[in-house]
Amino acid sequence: MIAVTKPVLKITDLRVENLTGAVLVDNVSFELRPGEVLGLIGESGAGKSTIGLAAMVYARAGCSITGGSVEIEGLDSRKADAEGRRELRGRHIAYVAQSAAASFNPAHTILEQVCEMPIQHGLMSKAEAEAWAIELFRALDLPDPDKFGSRYPHQVSGGQLQRAMAAMAISCRPKILVFDEPTTALDVTTQIEVLALIKKLIREYNTAALYITHDLAVVAQVADRIMVLRGGKEIEIGTTSDILNKPKTAYAKALVTERKAADKISVETVEKRGPSVLEVSNAVGVYGDFVAVKKASLSVSKSETVAVVGESGSGKSSLARLIVGLLPRSEGSVRFNGVDLPPALKSRTADNLRRIQFIYQQPDVALNPRQTVGDIIGRPVEFYFNRSKPEVAKRVDELLEQVGLPKDYATRLSTALSGGQKQRVSIARALAAEPDLIICDEPTSALDQLVADEILKLLKRLQDDLGVAYLFITHDLGIVRRIAHRTAVMLRGEIIAEGPTERIFSPPFHPYTEKLLASVPELRTDWLEEVLAKREPGGKPKKAKPKV
């Protein structure tokens, strides 16, 4: 059926280069037919977004499309002039960006921005466009559709804004939609709603779509075919089930295997816990009137990894800040190796500080760009242990070796390293203080899948060798299943469940844990349909199958 219809989008030998002549997209070709979804998958720098934008004959500042053709509904749009391209954009092919919060103009109301395309393209009058937008808001289950549009972007939640952006994209009934990581910035429980909606849109309007993402499990739910990209080149293209079940190339295989590992628990449960390192009891943390951490209790033992999971705003990072003293607790206690720690950072001793170290989410901003790797790692050695210069240099070499970096990296600036290497430097810096506990605040979420996997393995190995304990803050349940001995689930500042990971992830669940687990996409094509089918009757999720 699909084969007989003409392609609405046909890209042939596409080539995109930047000003320095580096090739961002190299010889990529594909076709899209009405109602068909092609997933573009790859790590950062694979050229996914560049292809998505090139499909709209658009290149970001400093880049340009230098070869190939982009045919939209049979017209070679690369030959069109500026006015012709303007006509295509929005009307024939529309774009849904990653961050709705950044892609809506803060100065105008949502309604105005949703109506802008049909009005500016001369398809509707203002009144018609407004009525149509309200209809779309209703179709997309936005609250109070008649009034929703009168709000400004900052006045609605991230999930609602993402749906409003979908409404904006389809406001001219385009034949093709480009989704650029539309759910990446959302929490898992919100992601599932937006995914369902995207599926519904594509089906109802028989739209062709490009779906760009780095998460195989997400793309598996919506795409008919998947193209795996790396370094701007096509690695493999095939039907979704072929890519998931029998990938041909080594790279695609690695991506699939890596993603599958996240679906099952692979950490052994420690029956007997060692001597406790950190004990937090009934700790309360407040920012002004806002209680960020409500009576949290938690303990971490030697050689143990305790994961703190929850969605954005659940208080995970505030709990970490409270433990290290950046957010002085207003109630409760934090005991470290049996000794009570003062609430505020300022009143803690150097030894208190040395024993708890921190690894941050963004290695780019956590390392001083003007210091060499050797300076960064050597500083805690010098500061806490007062060693001589040659001794510090020797220790830096040791640490670099421990985190798997060559010794000569000591003389490099951190800006010359890749994201994964930077995170290794952060780990080495934490280890330099010879801590008992390292707090890891989403240390892998800014990294690509395969790089993140290496970092997790490194953390595990270091724990086996050194006996260091980790408090691991993350929103990614896949990571928890692989490395956390115990898990604490946070919701609105409260720890609602805590225990060995295996027990937390098997019934009886706390209802929220269950919802969280059920929302994490699984690497099979029918997952979303299944989850939605379970909810259909009363709109309420039924009991999910345990996943262990």
Added chain:
Amino acid sequence: MLRLITTRVVLGILTLLAVSVLIFAATEILPGDVASAVLGQGATPETLAAFREELGLNRPAYVRYLEWFFGAIQGDFGVAMTNKRDIITSMTPRLENTFFLAGYAALIAVPLSVSLGIIAAINEGKAVDKVANVISLAAISVPEFFIAYLLIIIFAVNLDWFPSLSTVFADMTFAKKLHVTALPAFTLTLLVAAHMLRMTRSSVLSIMSQPYIEMAFLKGLSRTRVVFHHALPNAAAPIIAVIALNLAYLIVGVVVIEVVFVYPGVGQFMVDGVTKRDLPVVQACGLVFAAAFIILNTIADVLGVLVNPRLRKPR
């Protein structure tokens, strides 16, 4: 929102109070006083004391401050010590002249520089942008009197389009006034336009790299619409702030221009007051200048709140 605006206004008033204290204190700690200035070096201590007694200079400073301040807010700055004339009556016509010239220059400079700034931003890196950049940099760098004399040579001496002296009288017609003061107004325009142009250009440019601008292009909107409808409203706050700063400069910072063109504004009035050590005149001018500065900046702050939906309509 109302709270934000009230805070800004209250802060403005407090700043004005603080400045009034500073002005008074500064004139107070200057060496010498009116008495010694008026009577000269040869005055005997007795005559000085008698003169001070007559002027009320020997009362405690805070009493004189309160008297001065409450007088000032009622429009009474006292009398000039040198000629015994009421300060407010001799200052008002000059103040009117200053506002006239400032308004004249602003009406040319603001629309000109904002639109040129936008044009430069749209054509970033192209010839228009480079020319605007070079000219505005040159205008900022060259001393104001130099620009003034340059304009006089070209437009008054060579072309003879405008007079080189800009003395205005109360009985001049409005058109005549505009003609006479054209050269100082152009000089001021060149001085302040550069600053506003560059600020407009950089604010618009920084907004043009935002994701919502890319989105606007991907919606198939025209460049004009993207710039005016999507970029400009978000760049408004810094542009308003820099406009206010420059308007204030037009009022308080034009002494040199007034001297060059022999224009009877408040700047000259203040300089006269300083040379004659006529402290009440200096204080009055200082306070008026400070008030102009603070009022304009407060207006800019309030407008800045009004153009930002995040502040106007919190969650």
